[in-house]
Amino acid sequence: MDLLEAMDRRHAVRAYTDEAIDARTCDDLRALIGRLNAADGLGMRLVTDEPDAFGNALLHYGMFRNVRNYVAIAADQTKDWERRCGYYGAQVLLRAAQLGLDTCWVALSFSKHQAARHAGFDAEDKVRFAIAVGHGVTHGRPSRSKTYGQVASAEGGIAVPTWFEHGVEAALLAPSALNQQRFTFRLEADGRTVAADPGIGPYTRTDLGIAQYFFEVGAGAHAPLVWR
Structure with a gap:
């Protein structure tokens, strides 16, 4: 599907099946992440088959379930870091949708410490966000939108x-x-x-x-x- 179709198809998904993400899809996402990191200096890494970052039910605003794959997004506080996380992370989000995966952008409902540890970030790299990726129990549904x-x-x-x-x-x-x-x-x-x-x-x-x-x-x- 093209990017316009991916945007229309993509909805927030918080519950995932046990189906693994295939190696070719992982390679595709990691290649894109590498290009974006090099272009902007952000730290984004795909983590697969890892339940710890989303394993504490007390953190789960939005009722996340069985999230084992995610993109950890780390950034220091250089100028415009908040907007840059969104702009470049959105490109990974939509590519995942193009590849047939379900996703959810996550700001609070995960352990940033565990995500940083499993992603292999250095101590000074601060994880800000995550994108849950995988095969959803459903494909989600449209959210209420402004006009x-x-x-x-x-x-x-x-x-x-x-x-x-x-x-x-x-x-x-x-x-x-x-x-x-x-x-x-x-x-x-x-x-x-x-x-x-x-x-x-x-x-x-x-x-x-x-x-x-x-x-x-x-x-x-x-x-x-x-x-x-």
């Missing part, structure tokens, strides 16, 4: 191009902490610059990073898109 008009605007009454509309519609498919979707996108008067605002609240900058990547996919490779 286009609640998150999008254009300056000066300019005609809104199709690429901007498609970008916003794609961003509304992105995972968001507590499903808050506090981000907004404003098309500026030049018709090509998009001002992105994370809003106020927990994890909103990371949510914006995820939504920005979804927006770019929806807008298309030929959109005259400039971020501000």
Whole structure:
């Protein structure tokens, strides 16, 4: 499936079967993770057949069950780290969906210490997020979403191009902490610059990073898109 189909298919899945992820799929994900880490300096690692990070039921906001495979995302506090985690992690999330896996973006409901230990991170590498991956008991279901008009605007009454509309519609498919979707996108008067605002609240900058990547996919490779 292409990325647009993957975005539409992807829903948060919190319960997984015992079916292993095949070696070819793991190799594909690790190759992408390696390229993204090299490009941005983040630390992302795929961990397979490891139950400890999601093994404590007391941590399980959202009722996670049988998560044995995940991508651990580590970052220091260099500039814009929160948004970058979301932007690059979203690319792994969608690639996993393309490969037929179910996923869930996770901020709190796992042991970051155990994830760091099993991923082999150094002591100074701090795990911030995880992406649960695997074969879901179900493929999940759509979450409640805001409308286009609640998150999008254009300056000066300019005609809104199709690429901007498609970008916003794609961003509304992105995972968001507590499903808050506090981000907004404003098309500026030049018709090509998009001002992105994370809003106020927990994890909103990371949510914006995820939504920005979804927006770019929806807008298309030929959109005259400039971020501000």
